[in-house]
Amino acid sequence: MGFFQERNSLALKTTLQADALRELSENFDQHLKEQLAAQKNAWQAKEDAYHAEIQNLREEKEEVICRYEEEIASADISTAVKISGLLAELEQEKQEKQELLEKTAVRLDERSRMIESVMSRIGVDVKVGKKSTANSGGPFIAIDEKYSESLLNRSDKYIKTIRKMPLGYPMRGRITSGFGRRSDPINSRPAFHAGIDLKGRIGQNIKATADGIVTHSSYDKNGFGNFVILRHGNGYETVFGHMSKRLVKKGERIQRGQVVGLMGNTGRSTGPHLHYEVRYKGEPINPKKYLSVAKLSFTVPE
Template identity: 35%
Template sequence: MAKVKYYYDSEKLAYQKIRTRKTKKFGFLMLFLLASALFGFLSFIVLLNTPYFETPKDRLQAREIENLKLNYAILDKKMEQVADVVDDIEDRDNNVYRVYFNTAAIPEEKRKEGFTLKNRYKALEGYNNSQLVVNSTKKMDVLSKELAIQSQSLDEILKLAKAKSNLLAAIPAIQPVRNENLKRMASGFGYRTDPFTKVRKMHEGMDFTATIGTPIYATGDGVVERADNTASGFGNHIVIRHGYGYETLYGHLSKYKCRAGQHVKRGDIIGYVGSTGRSEGPHLHYEVHKDGNVVNPLNFYYGNISAIEYVAISKLANQENQSLD
């Protein structure tokens, strides 16, 4: 029951009951309700910003954040594994491939340059997990740069390999006449007695004696520059330009099996042994030229003879005898 309040009326000399108007009561009630609502709202806001009160949305966001952290950790581990593989490829690139092709290694600084700038990842700072994001982004950038440089390096190695392959195929690396078809190795490279003048002179090739019609093989890949008998002394002869400064000559043929301008491969039959031109008997006169200079053909027979055969033919080639042309 509400407490009744009184006041003293001096005119009537008596206590009178205090009567509160209804509108005033209603105003007090509304003020109380408003204050209660405001207090409740402020309390709710405070609770929302404390770790002791979580909404379903907060719990969902917390789980998503944990999942993102886990995914970043997995991604980071995978990037470390990829980095290990890239390091292994870089090591082989510098110490195997580039050494084989006599090419300078790519410095480590070049592969990783540009990632020491302080402000490179400034836009990623200032967040709750900035360090995690910055580290992952930096690793990904470093890997991307290393892979780009390694890709360029492997393209370069591929070009070098193709050039090396072409060079190896072009070098005149086999005998022009097979051993089983030889009667003997008549004369080697060096000073020999001329069969016609009997004067000691430089013999710029090797003479292989064989029966007329014995196949003659291209000793390296190349293009037939000439197949005619216009050069003095060689009779029917062939000249093959191999590239890389190499050129070979095959003289005294009985007939051709190629023509000028034709591409030939090492081991292709290009003609047959004869005795045309300035010749003392059926044989092949064979020369190797490198950068315009005659060189000893014996240095190039590593493609189809054994070590024992090489020693035997070397002894014969170094004997100072009479040449056949």
């Protein structure tokens, strides 16, 4: 009886343990399924988030690409406009430069002809071209920089030459004694006058008629009194005599129009005047043609 009771008790326990084990197994499977489902949902959510992020990046990339393409297109248009503007400015500058060259060439040519006329008038052997369009023709050739440069060089050469030539009057005054033979004003004997005498007032400014260097600034009581001699180059010299005061020293460089002394009555003189003399290669020449240049009038186009 005890055995059967023990047996029944064990069978009951076995049944209870089997039920408990089956329930535990069912709960474990259910819990495992729930955990797997939850993990799967979490993984799916992450995957969806990744896909959404990738899509956002793609959209941002496409937006950036579109924006860059628009900026590049806009930059190309802007660059093209700038290049077009620069080309237009360059063409305008080129045209203005050509007009300036032509205008400058005309002025240089006119000035060269003007200087050639002066040099021809005083006896320098130069050919003066005449500007004429009658009975002429041929292909048009625009003035270029090389031609303008040649005109400029010619003009500069003429200007350097003419600045060393004694042109015009050294002072305002009336000629009281000309160049050449005359009766000496002191002893009335026939004599040769190597220059001209210009009457003026004591203290009047006496100016250089060309650029040069002072070779003499001295006093000669039996001759020119206070006198100055300038050497101008190209064989020219000028002499200023009978001054009351000398304002330059030997070796000093002088420019045309600079005051070299003051009118006076020193040395062998009968009254206030300037003895003005022009020498060429050491010999006195008649200053008349050099003085007459001051009366010439030229109009140079601007």
